[in-house]
Amino acid sequence: MFKIWFYRTKSGLLSLGIAGIMFLNFGAAPIPALADPPGTAQGETIQSDSHQVVLSLAPGTNLDLVAKTFGAKIIRQGPLNFATLEFPGSDLQEVIETLKNTPGITGAEENYSRSIQSAAEENPSNEPLFSKQWPLINRDVQGAWEMGATGQGVTIAIVDTGIDLEHPDLKANLVPGYNAITGSEAAGANQDNNGHGTQVAGIAAAELNGVGIVGVAYQAKIMPIKAIGAKGVGYDDAIAEGIIWAADHGAQIINLSLGSENGSVSSDILKQAVTYAVTKGCLLIAASGNYDSESQANPGVSYPASDPRVLAITATDIAGKVTSYSATGSEVDLAAPGDFIPTDGWERAEGSGYTYASGTSLAAPFVSGEAALIWSQHPEWSRDQVIQALEQGTEDLGSPGQDNQYGHGLVDVKLALTLTNQTLDKRTSPAVIDSLGGIIEAVEGSTQINLTIPSQAFDQAVNVTLKAMPAPSDLPKGETFLTPAFQVNWGSATPQKMLSLKWSDPALKGASGGNLYRWTGSRWISLGGEIGKGEARFGLYMPGIYVFGTAQNSGQQSQRFAGVTAEGTAVQISKETFTTGADTVILAQVNQFPDALAGAPLAYKLQAPILLSSSAGLSEEVRAEIQRLAPKKVYLLGGTAALSVQIEKELQQTYEVKRLFGYTAEGTARAIALELGTKGKAVIASVRYFQDALVISSWAARQGIPILLTQPQTLSAETQTSLQDLKVTESLVVGGTAVVGSKVMEQLPLPKRISGITAYDTAAAVLQAYPPTTATLEVATGENYPDALTGAVRAAFYGARVVLVPTQSPIPSSLTLLLKSWQGYKIEALGGTLALPENVVQTVRTWAQ
Numbered sequence: 001m002f003k004i005w006f007y008r009t010k011s012g013l014l015s016l017g018i019a020g021i022m023f024l025n026f027g028a029a030p031i032p033a034l035a036d037p038p039g040t041a042q043g044e045t046i047q048s049d050s051h052q053v054v055l056s057l058a059p060g061t062n063l064d065l066v067a068k069t070f071g072a073k074i075i076r077q078g079p080l081n082f083a084t085l086e087f088p089g090s091d092l093q094e095v096i097e098t099l100k101n102t103p104g105i106t107g108a109e110e111n112y113s114r115s116i117q118s119a120a121e122e123n124p125s126n127e128p129l130f131s132k133q134w135p136l137i138n139r140d141v142q143g144a145w146e147m148g149a150t151g152q153g154v155t156i157a158i159v160d161t162g163i164d165l166e167h168p169d170l171k172a173n174l175v176p177g178y179n180a181i182t183g184s185e186a187a188g189a190n191q192d193n194n195g196h197g198t199q200v201a202g203i204a205a206a207e208l209n210g211v212g213i214v215g216v217a218y219q220a221k222i223m224p225i226k227a228i229g230a231k232g233v234g235y236d237d238a239i240a241e242g243i244i245w246a247a248d249h250g251a252q253i254i255n256l257s258l259g260s261e262n263g264s265v266s267s268d269i270l271k272q273a274v275t276y277a278v279t280k281g282c283l284l285i286a287a288s289g290n291y292d293s294e295s296q297a298n299p300g301v302s303y304p305a306s307d308p309r310v311l312a313i314t315a316t317d318i319a320g321k322v323t324s325y326s327a328t329g330s331e332v333d334l335a336a337p338g339d340f341i342p343t344d345g346w347e348r349a350e351g352s353g354y355t356y357a358s359g360t361s362l363a364a365p366f367v368s369g370e371a372a373l374i375w376s377q378h379p380e381w382s383r384d385q386v387i388q389a390l391e392q393g394t395e396d397l398g399s400p401g402q403d404n405q406y407g408h409g410l411v412d413v414k415l416a417l418t419l420t421n422q423t424l425d426k427r428t429s430p431a432v433i434d435s436l437g438g439i440i441e442a443v444e445g446s447t448q449i450n451l452t453i454p455s456q457a458f459d460q461a462v463n464v465t466l467k468a469m470p471a472p473s474d475l476p477k478g479e480t481f482l483t484p485a486f487q488v489n490w491g492s493a494t495p496q497k498m499l500s501l502k503w504s505d506p507a508l509k510g511a512s513g514g515n516l517y518r519w520t521g522s523r524w525i526s527l528g529g530e531i532g533k534g535e536a537r538f539g540l541y542m543p544g545i546y547v548f549g550t551a552q553n554s555g556q557q558s559q560r561f562a563g564v565t566a567e568g569t570a571v572q573i574s575k576e577t578f579t580t581g582a583d584t585v586i587l588a589q590v591n592q593f594p595d596a597l598a599g600a601p602l603a604y605k606l607q608a609p610i611l612l613s614s615s616a617g618l619s620e621e622v623r624a625e626i627q628r629l630a631p632k633k634v635y636l637l638g639g640t641a642a643l644s645v646q647i648e649k650e651l652q653q654t655y656e657v658k659r660l661f662g663y664t665a666e667g668t669a670r671a672i673a674l675e676l677g678t679k680g681k682a683v684i685a686s687v688r689y690f691q692d693a694l695v696i697s698s699w700a701a702r703q704g705i706p707i708l709l710t711q712p713q714t715l716s717a718e719t720q721t722s723l724q725d726l727k728v729t730e731s732l733v734v735g736g737t738a739v740v741g742s743k744v745m746e747q748l749p750l751p752k753r754i755s756g757i758t759a760y761d762t763a764a765a766v767l768q769a770y771p772p773t774t775a776t777l778e779v780a781t782g783e784n785y786p787d788a789l790t791g792a793v794r795a796a797f798y799g800a801r802v803v804l805v806p807t808q809s810p811i812p813s814s815l816t817l818l819l820k821s822w823q824g825y826k827i828e829a830l831g832g833t834l835a836l837p838e839n840v841v842q843t844v845r846t847w848a849q
Contacts, residue, residue, distance in 0.1 A: 051092045052111035061104030079244045084237045114258040116196040116232040135337030143414030151217025151372035156253045157246035160197030162190045162226035164346040169206040177224035180242035190226040195346045202344030204365035216369025240273035247277040255368040257361035259289035259302025266303040275746040283383040284310040287360035289327035301331040309749040315363040322405045332407035338363030401459020429466040444468035447483045447505040457497040462490045482507045485547035498704030499540040509534040519545035528797025562832035566786035571625045574609035577794045582629045584608035588637040594665030595638035597693040598672045600792045604701035666716040673706035679727045683707045686739035691759040694788045698795035699770040713741040764814040774799035780830040787831035819847040
C-alpha cells in the first residue's frame with residue numbers, strides 16, 4: 001500500500017512524492033503559492049504582501065486615529081496594552097521606527113510567526129494502541145498510575161491549532177476553550193482544522209476508555225485554545241491572547257508546542273503574556289523547536305521555550321537519544337519521548353483518527369501530562385515545587401549533570417512522583433549521595449554534626465564522609481576547642497548549591513563568642529560564629545577539616561569597627577572577622593560601589609573578606625592587611641578603571657590574581673554571579689540605589705544566592721543573559737517600583753518584591769522577612785555605603801544582618817517599631833563617629849538590646 005508524502009524543498013516549495021509513510025512538514029511561514037485550504041477557520045489572518053505590527057500603547061491613546069494617520073487596518077486590540085495593525089506594502093522597519101516615535105506608542109515590533117513543531121507520519125487502523133505507546137512503557141508512566149496519580153483536578157491548556165472536539169479519546173476530558181484568532185468563546189470555534197493540536201492533546205491527556213490511545217494524565221482536563229491556523233502558523237498577538245485567556249480561566253499547565261525558525265527571537269507581547277501567566281501561578285511547558293539537521297545549523301532553542309520561566313523540552317527516540325532534529329542549547333530543561341509517537345489525530349477528509357508523529361511538539365505534552373500527575377497528588381504545591389520534582393525525577397544521560405541536550409535529564413515519571421513523597425534521607429556517614437541530595441550525620445561524644453546536601457547540588461553521585469579526627473594543630477593564640485574536629489569530604493566535585501553544616505553540642509550553649517575554624521593544611525582559618533540555642537551552622541562549599549573553638553575577638557557587648565577612612569574601616573572589619581588570615585581576599589573600589597554590591601555572596605563562598613582601595617593604588621594600610629591575611633588568591637572586582645593595572649601588577653608579584661568585571665556594573669555583577677556558580681534563584685536590586693542591595697546582601701550570601709543589578713526601567717542584556725545562564729526560576733526583587741520598575745519585573749522569572757515607601761522602609765521590610773539567625777546586628781549609615789558593603793560579609797559569617805539608619809534625620813517608624821520588637825541583640829557599629837554618630841548607635845542599642 002502506497003501513501004503520499006509532502007516535503008519542503010530547499011527552495012521552500014512543496015514537492016510531491018510516493019513512499020511508504022506520510023510526512024507533513026509545516027514551515028514557519030505560509031506558502032504564497034497555495035490558497036487557503038478548505039476548512040480554514042473563519043477570521044484566520046493569512047498574511048501576504050502586507051505587514052503586521054504589534055503596538056504597545058500608553059493609556060488613553062486613540063488607536064483609531066493612529067490607524068487612520070498611517071493608513072493601517074486594526075487587526076486586534078488586546079491583550080493587555082497591545083494592539084495589532086496591518087500596513088499594506090510598506091517598508092516594515094521604516095514603519096516600526098516611525099511608530100516608535102509617535103506620541104502614545106511606547107513600543108512597536110513585527111508580529112512574529114510561530115509554527116507547530118511536529119510532523120505526522122502514519123495513520124494506523126483505528127484500534128487500541130497502548131501496546132505501541134512505547135513512551136508510557138519506557139518512562140514508567142504505569143508505575144505512576146499505580147501510585148494513584150491520574151491528573152484528576154488539573155487543567156492543561158493546549159495553545160495550538162485547536163482540538164478535535166468530537167474525538168472519542170478527548171471529548172470527555174474537554175473544558176470550555178477559546179479561539180484566540182477570532183476572539184470567540186463560541187462552541188466549536190476552537191475545532192482543530194490542522195490536526196496538530198489534537199496530536200498534542202492526546203499525548204498529554206487522552207482518556208482511558210478502551211479505545212485508541214491513553215494520555216499520560218488520562219483524568220486531567222484539556223482546555224483547547226486555538227491560536228495556530230490551518231497551515232500550522234500562528235502569530236504572537238493571537239498566541240499571547242490565548243496564553244492570557246488560559247491563565248484567566250483556570251489552566252494550571254499551559255502547553256506550547258510551537259516555535260520559531262529563527263531560534264530564540266522573542267517579542268514584547270509574548271514575553272508579557274508569559275509573565276502574566278507565571279504571575280498567575282501557571283506552569284508553561286514548550287517545545288525546544290525542530291530543525292532540518294541536513295540543511296541548516298542548530299538555530300538554538302525557540303522562543304517561548306528559551307524564556308527562563310518556561311520549561312524547554314527536547315525530543316528523544318525509543319533508544320533514549322535526543323533526536324537529530326531537536327533544537328538544543330543551554331536553555332533546555334528536560335528531554336522526553338517525541339519520536340514516532342502514536343497519538344490521536346484529525347484529518348480534513350477522515351475526521352477523528354489516530355496517527356504517528358515526531359517532533360519536540362510531542363515531547364512537550366508528555367512533560368505537561370507528567371506535571372499534571374504530580375500536581376494532582378500535591379494540589380497545594382506551587383509551580384516551582386512541581387518544576388523541582390520534574391527536574392529531580394530524571395535519568396541523567398548525555399554529559400554528567402545538566403547539559404545542552406537533555407537539560408536535567410530524560411524524564412522518569414514514576415521516579416519524579418516517588419520523590420514528591422519523600423523528604424531528604426538521613427544517612428549515617430559515610431554515604432553515597434546522588435542528585436536527590438540527603439542529610440549525612442555523624443556523632444562523636446556529645447557532638448552531633450550533619451551536612452545537608454540539597455537536591456541537584458551535585459551533578460553526579462558523590463561519596464560523602466563526616467569523620468571525627470584528632471585536631472592537626474592547636475588553635476592559635478591559646479584558644480580552646482569546644483567540639484571535636486571533623487573531616488568533611490565529598491571528593492573533588494563542585495557543589496552547584498550551598499551545603500549546610502550544622503553542629504549540636506552542649507558546649508555551644510551560651511558560647512556566643514565561639515568561632516568555626518577550617519584547617520588549610522598549614523593554619524586554622526577563622527570563619528565566624530553563627531551560634532544559637534546550642535547549635536551552630538555554616539554554609540559550605542568546600543570540603544576540609546572543621547572544628548568549633550573559642551573566639552579571638554573581644555566579645556564586648558557593643559563594638560565599633562572604624563578607621564580614619566572607608567578603606568581603614570574595611571581593614572578593621574577584616575581584622576576582627578578573619579582573625580587568623582584568609583586563603584582568598586576580594587578587593588573592590590572604594591568609591592565605585594556598584595562593582596562590589598554583588599560581592600558578598602562570593603565572599604562568603606570563598607571565605608574571604610572584602611577590602612577597599614582607591615583606583616590608583618593600594619594604601620599602606622590595605623597592603624599591610626593583605627600581607628597579614630596571607631592569601632593565595634586575590635579577586636579584583638571591576639575593570640581597570642575601577643582598580644588600575646598597577647594594582648593588579650603589584651598583587652601578581654605575590655598572589656594569584658583574578659579580575660571579575662564587565663563593561664557595566666551589571667556586567668560585573670554577572671561575572672561575580674557566574675563565579676559564584678549557584679543556580680535557580682537570584683536577587684535583583686537597583687544598580688543606582690545602593691541601600692537595597694546592601695540590606696539584602698548578608699542574607700543572600702548566607703543562602704548562596706547571587707545578586708544581579710538592573711536599571712530602574714530597563715533590564716540590561718547582561719542581566720538577562722545571567723538569568724538564562726544561571727537557570728533562574730525565582731527572583732527576589734528588592735526595592736519599590738521607582739528603583740526596579742514594573743517593566744523590569746515583567747521580564748523576571750516568578751518575581752517577588754520586598755519594598756517600602758523609602759529605602760529605610762524597604763530595609764525594615766527585608767529585616768522583617770529575613771531576620772538575623774543570631775543575636776547580632778551590624779549598624780551602618782544609610783547615607784554613605786562602603787562601611788555597610790564590607791560589613792555585610794561579617795554579618796553573613798555571624799548570622800547577623802546589616803541595619804541601615806539615617807544620621808541626619810529621625811529613624812523612620814517602620815524601622816523603629818521593628819528594632820523595638822527585638823530584644824537582647826549585640827550591636828556592632830560600622831564606621832567612625834563622623835559616618836555613624838554615637839547617639840544614633842546608642843538609640844538603636846537602647847531599642848534592641
